[in-house]
Structure formats: structure tokens, C-alpha cells
Amino acid sequence: MLKKNLENLICPITNIKFKIKIFKKKNDRIIDGIIISKNKDWYKIEDTILDFTNVDEHNYQSYESFKRKYKIKLKLKKKKEIKLINFQKNFFNHNTNKYEKEITKSPFSKTFDDFYLKQFIQKFKGKTIINIGGGSAREALYFAKKNIEVTIVDVSVNILKLAKKKLIKNKLYKNVNLICGYAEKLNIKDKTFDGWIVYGAAHHFHNPKKSFLEAIRVTSKNGQFLIWEPSNTPLRKIFDITMKLFCLWEEEDHVDFLFDQNFFKNTLKDKSTNLITKNVILIPPHLYYINFYYFRRLLILIDKVICSFPLLRKLGGTVLVNGNVK
Numbered sequence: 001m002l003k004k005n006l007e008n009l010i011c012p013i014t015n016i017k018f019k020i021k022i023f024k025k026k027n028d029r030i031i032d033g034i035i036i037s038k039n040k041d042w043y044k045i046e047d048t049i050l051d052f053t054n055v056d057e058h059n060y061q062s063y064e065s066f067k068r069k070y071k072i073k074l075k076l077k078k079k080k081e082i083k084l085i086n087f088q089k090n091f092f093n094h095n096t097n098k099y100e101k102e103i104t105k106s107p108f109s110k111t112f113d114d115f116y117l118k119q120f121i122q123k124f125k126g127k128t129i130i131n132i133g134g135g136s137a138r139e140a141l142y143f144a145k146k147n148i149e150v151t152i153v154d155v156s157v158n159i160l161k162l163a164k165k166k167l168i169k170n171k172l173y174k175n176v177n178l179i180c181g182y183a184e185k186l187n188i189k190d191k192t193f194d195g196w197i198v199y200g201a202a203h204h205f206h207n208p209k210k211s212f213l214e215a216i217r218v219t220s221k222n223g224q225f226l227i228w229e230p231s232n233t234p235l236r237k238i239f240d241i242t243m244k245l246f247c248l249w250e251e252e253d254h255v256d257f258l259f260d261q262n263f264f265k266n267t268l269k270d271k272s273t274n275l276i277t278k279n280v281i282l283i284p285p286h287l288y289y290i291n292f293y294y295f296r297r298l299l300i301l302i303d304k305v306i307c308s309f310p311l312l313r314k315l316g317g318t319v320l321v322n323g324n325v326k
């Protein structure tokens, strides 16, 4: 955690300021420390990663050894996790490397990043951004390269450890904060950031609507945002069938939430300006594996042609949302 960013945080229990004890720091960064709430609940910053999630089966051991290491007298209070959030922690904590190999590094992801993420970053005017459900820094690496300060919030500590490793390897960690926490309750002061991004993550969240409103709350007026999520359209059905026949990656289907443009319009229209929602066609992903360059071009062409017909555009298997905070 960067020291200067501590002042943007609020206590998960009282929603006001908290006490902080620093055990280890280096230059402008807190390596190890604790945040103590008024009711004596405490949250650790370990190896620079702040953990705002409940103490439960996923992090209990690490809290115990941290407590011993720094002779912390405060009690550890275990708290049960919401079922879906526990499921997500389990999945992403235990499948970190598999997810990285199968999805983050896939030609499917690369195509979307090249065409939509990079476009957003080129137009991004702010200095700071919050990346909610940011995983292993897929998006953050691009922002950090542009000298934009990124705060990644993600519920899986293992995926954040991988993010840290990748950022350090690319010499891009100096401008990044990692918070293990909930999209639905960010524990960050109002209007802290210049923008926000939720990229392929909200369909895993416990409460996507609440998460988007939190993202808006912590962003200053006119801050830009980008959402990219799977959408509930006819092409998605083709995706589901091809994935059943030739599975490219493991999906947690039973919890996935599919969006449509109206969901975003209804959730964000009163809170944003310049809201644009559009479906994108670039699937099925299997084609990229046959011949990456050929099919990538073909799918981009199809996307352009189909998207020029408003009715056909609605077929697209994913939805992109852009706007500014009101």
C-alpha cells in the first residue's frame, strides 16, 4: 500500500478514520502494518497487500502467523462469508495459474484488450483509476505503463499476489495499490479517483448493481469509466454451445450473471453522462485458436459490418459500456 493513499481509505466497520500501525516500510510504501477500527477489529497489510475481507478459512492462517510475527495482542474475529463470495474466493484462490494460462493469456483476451481496452486507455485523461475485480493486473499493466496510478480491488488474495509478481517483473509496481476487498463495499472515500474500470468481472460479483454504484461514488465528477461484460444475446448461446463441445476454459456457469444493455442504462443513467452501451461480436473464441491473425481480422471485420446495423448489433455476445460520472 502506498503511504499517501492511506488517507483515501475508510474503516469497514465505522466508515470513518481508523488507527494505523506500521511494522515495516520501504520508501513510500507500507510493507507490513495493521489498520485498527474503533471496535478493535483489525485488517492487515502484508507484503504490501491490504486485506479488507472477512477473516475466514481463506486467510485465517495468514492472519494467525502475522499476529505471531508482530506480537499483535488484538483478537482475531472470524466472520462467515456470503456464499457466492466464498465461492469466488475458492475458485480464484485455487485456480490462479490455470485462469492466467487459459483466459488472461488467451488470444480471445488479447483481441479484446487490443481493440477496446487500449482505446479507452488512449482517451483516458485522469491520473488515477480504480480497477474493480482487477484480478492478476491484466488491465492494470496497461494503465501503469501509461503512468496512471491504479488501485486494484479483488476478493482473491492469490490472484493479487500474482498481479504483484507480474507488475514487479514489468517494473510497474511503483504506481499500484493492491486491496483484497469487495466490489460491493470499497471502504474508500467519495470522489477519490479520476476513473474506474470493471473488465470481465462483474458477472462474478455478488451484487453487480451495488458494485457499479460504489465505483461511481468513489470517482470524481466527469471521471471516465469502462465496463466490459458478457451479454445475454443470441450469440452468447452459440458461445455456450461451442464451449460445451470444445471447452477452452473452466467456467463457473451456475453463478455467472449475463447482462443486457438495459441493465446498464437503468443502473447508470441517473449517475452518468455520455453513457454509451454497445454490443460487441468478437466470438466464438475458438476461431482465434485455429488461426489467430486470420480469424482475429475476420471477427473484427464482422463486428464492424454487423455493428453498423443497429438491430443486428444487439446480437453481440459481450457488451461494452463507456461514460462519465455525473
Ligand SMILES: C[S@@+](CC[C@H](N)C(=O)[O-])C[C@H]1O[C@@H](n2cnc3c(N)ncnc32)[C@H](O)[C@@H]1O
Pocket (backbone or CB within 6 Å): 085, 088, 089, 092, 104, 132, 133, 134, 135, 136, 138, 139, 153, 154, 155, 156, 159, 181, 182, 183, 184, 199, 200, 201, 204, 205, 206, 207
Ligand atoms: C473473470 S476474473 C477477471 C479478472 C480481470 N478483470 C481480467 O480480465 O483478467 C473476475 C475477478 O473478479 C474477482 N471477484 C469476484 N467477486 C468479487 C467481488 N465480490 N469483489 C471483488 N472482486 C471479485 C475474482 O476474484 C476475479 O479475480
